[in-house]
Amino acid sequence: MTLFSIQNLHILDSAAIRLDLCRGDCLAITGPSGSGKSLFLRALADLDPHDGEIRLEGKPLESYAPWQWRRQVGYLPAESSWWLARVADHFPGQAVHLYQQLAEVGLSADIIKSPPHRLSSGERQRLSLLRLLQNQPRVLLLDEPTANLDHQSSALVERLLQTYRSTHGCVLLWVSHDREQAARVANRHLHFSRQGVWVEQTATGGT
Amino acid sequence: MQIVNLSTVDLSLAATLIAALGIISLRLRLGQTRQIFTAAVRCTVQLLIMGLILKILFAAASPGAIMIMALVMLLSAGQAVTSRMHRPLEGRWSYFLGVAAMFLSSFTITLFALLIVIDVRPWYTPQYAIPLLGMLLGNTMTGVALSMDTLTTSIFRDKAIVEGRLILGEKWRDAIQEQVRGAIRTGLTPIINSMATTGLVSLPGMMTGQILAGAAPMTAVSYQILIMFLIAGGTGFGIILAVYSTAGHLFDQRHRLRLDRLAGPD
Numbered sequence: 001m002t003l004f005s006i007q008n009l010h011i012l013d014s015a016a017i018r019l020d021l022c023r024g025d026c027l028a029i030t031g032p033s034g035s036g037k038s039l040f041l042r043a044l045a046d047l048d049p050h051d052g053e054i055r056l057e058g059k060p061l062e063s064y065a066p067w068q069w070r071r072q073v074g075y076l077p078a079e080s081s082w083w084l085a086r087v088a089d090h091f092p093g094q095a096v097h098l099y100q101q102l103a104e105v106g107l108s109a110d111i112i113k114s115p116p117h118r119l120s121s122g123e124r125q126r127l128s129l130l131r132l133l134q135n136q137p138r139v140l141l142l143d144e145p146t147a148n149l150d151h152q153s154s155a156l157v158e159r160l161l162q163t164y165r166s167t168h169g170c171v172l173l174w175v176s177h178d179r180e181q182a183a184r185v186a187n188r189h190l191h192f193s194r195q196g197v198w199v200e201q202t203a204t205g206g207t
Numbered sequence: 208m209q210i211v212n213l214s215t216v217d218l219s220l221a222a223t224l225i226a227a228l229g230i231i232s233l234r235l236r237l238g239q240t241r242q243i244f245t246a247a248v249r250c251t252v253q254l255l256i257m258g259l260i261l262k263i264l265f266a267a268a269s270p271g272a273i274m275i276m277a278l279v280m281l282l283s284a285g286q287a288v289t290s291r292m293h294r295p296l297e298g299r300w301s302y303f304l305g306v307a308a309m310f311l312s313s314f315t316i317t318l319f320a321l322l323i324v325i326d327v328r329p330w331y332t333p334q335y336a337i338p339l340l341g342m343l344l345g346n347t348m349t350g351v352a353l354s355m356d357t358l359t360t361s362i363f364r365d366k367a368i369v370e371g372r373l374i375l376g377e378k379w380r381d382a383i384q385e386q387v388r389g390a391i392r393t394g395l396t397p398i399i400n401s402m403a404t405t406g407l408v409s410l411p412g413m414m415t416g417q418i419l420a421g422a423a424p425m426t427a428v429s430y431q432i433l434i435m436f437l438i439a440g441g442t443g444f445g446i447i448l449a450v451y452s453t454a455g456h457l458f459d460q461r462h463r464l465r466l467d468r469l470a471g472p473d
Contacts, residue, residue: 046461047370066462071376081371083385135376 002058004073004139004171009043009052011036014192017052021139021188023169028182030175031192037175038078040192041141044173045075056138074137078144080128082116090116090131101130104163105156122148126157133164139171140164146181158185210420222247261337270331277314277340284309284348291352293472294359296456300468304452305351312445313343316437324433342413342434343441346398350442351449354394358450359469361386362457369464379458387454394446398439405435 004021011017014036021027029037043050046061046069054061061069084090091098091112099109105126116124125148132140145161146154162185165172176182182189225247232240264272285306295301317340321330330336362369365386372382380387405411413434417427459465 045374047373047463049459049463066373067376067378070374075374077367077371077374079367081367083365083368083372131375 003056003169005053005055006044007053007055009040009050009054011040011043011050011192013195017190019190021171021173023171024165025188026165026172026174026186027188027190028174028176028186029190029192030177030179030182032194035192035194037192038143041075041143041173041175044139044141045070045073047075071135072137073139073141074132074135075141076129076132076143076145078147080124082124082128085115086112087114087116087119087127088112090127091134096134096136098130098134101133101160104160105130106153120148122150122153125149126153129157129160136168137170138168140173142172142174144175144177147177154181161185261333264333264337268329268331268333270329273331273333273336276337280341280344281306281310281313284344287348288352288355292356292359294356294363294469296359296453297468297470300456301355301453304456305355305449308351308445308449308452309344309347311448312441312443313340313347316441316444317343320433320437338413339434339437343437346438347441347445349397350394350446353397354390354446354450355453357393358386358390358453359457361389362454362464363466363469366464366466373462373464379454379462379464382462382464383454383457387450390450391446394450395443398442402435402439405431411435 001022002020003023003025004019006017006019009017012035017040019027029040031037039048042048044054046054046066056064056069056072064072082090098112102109102111107123107126111119111123111127116127119127125145129142129145140161142161146157149157158181161172161174164170172185174182174185176185225243229240229243232243260276264276285302288305288309289295289299289301292301296304317336318330320339321327321332321336325335327335362383369382369386373379401409401411411431411434414427414431417430418424457465457468
């Protein structure tokens with residue numbers, strides 16, 4: 001059953017992008033820098049004006065309030081941003097499964113007491129993923145979620161995301177510069193070429 | 208008390224100070240010599256013209272003429288606001304929003320002062336209306352310019368933070384609350400400081416003028432207190448209107464941050 005569908009969306013000078021993504025699908029997005037991968041995710045998060053028709057559970061984007069849309073279609077930018085004094089301040093209310101998830105991505109529970117600017121970019125990146133998961137999005141737009149991580153932490157993040165994907169039946173769109181990672185995590189593949197044309201390639205395995 | 212009238216010679220003597228400042232600026236290569244002279248010439252010409260116009264206005268005392276005068280003052284203030292912004296809004300939006308904010312605050316408060324507080328008859332008596340509006344507009348303009356400039360600059364700088372908050376599902380008003388507060392605070396600081404130090408550090412120009420013109424000190428003081436409160440109110444409301452309308456203009460219906468609606472710095 002289609003959870004997330006995209007019709008006639010143009011990014012830069014690309015041909016019309018058409019995609020139907022089902023529950024549990026993970027779409028790897030590859031391509032050189034500047035080919036429009038991040039712009040594609042930004043359009044899906046409704047952060048930039050765009051054309052085409054984007055639907056979640058059959059209902060068009062415009063029928064959702066913008067803040068509701070972004071809670072359900074969660075975008076993880078390549079660079080995380082923080083604006084309050086401590087990490088914990090960015091997790092208001094009862095943080096769901098936070099301590100368990102911190103452990104799962106290899107972070108200590110104390111880290112949420114730290115001021116964000118004291119942390120490494122890899123720590124901030126994982127924390128911003130956990131912050132995004134607090135909204136329990138149905139679709140995750142991930143812009144290189146493991147870019148600043150070492151091998152081990154990267155594997156932990158992959159595992160957390162795969163668990164989240166299977167337990168929530170959500171859709172992942174995963175920008176990666178690492179072809180092996182793309183093949184490992186995704187069952188579908190979208191490639192942005194330098195001319196800005198896109199091709200959906202055949203299933204690359206993975207679950 | 209007799210008022211000492213100033214002659215052209217008296218003013219020329221004062222002008223030697225500007226000449227001296229210009230020479231120093233030239234020696235120090237501040238690159239501001241031309242600006243100093245241009246500003247001094249503008250100041251002289253504008254005030255002379257204003258004097259002539261006031262002379263005519265005072266003689267005529269017609270509400271229509273005063274309205275035209277007020278409109279010219281308002282539009283000039285709008286121009287000044289836009290020219291002080293590092294990142295104005297695209298199109299003429301900074302100008303429109305600045306003018307609208309200043310109009311709503313300064314004009315309303317001037318009318319409030321004329322009709323209710325001072326209760327002048329007729330309310331458009333130019334000796335009251337024009338100076339009051341001038342002082343309100345002048346100060347509101349400073350506050351509005353400062354706060355609009357701070358707002359657009361800080362939103363541009365904090366793009367990642369504002370979008371980071373939108374991404375997590377905040378509405379635009381929540382996502383820019385820090386930048387909005389910062390801009391309002393910055394705009395309000397001069398008037399708060401001047402209220403706090405007036406009479407202690409500085410003797411305001413209007414009060415000094417009234418005393419020089421022979422008014423009793425306590426009369427001048429009451430007028431000054433009135434003016435300070437009016438200015439604080441006018442500046443505050445003007446700033447709030449300008450900041451919220453500018454912020455609103457930087458987002459669209461879908462609560463997207465639209466930095467493409469900002470013009471780049473010149």
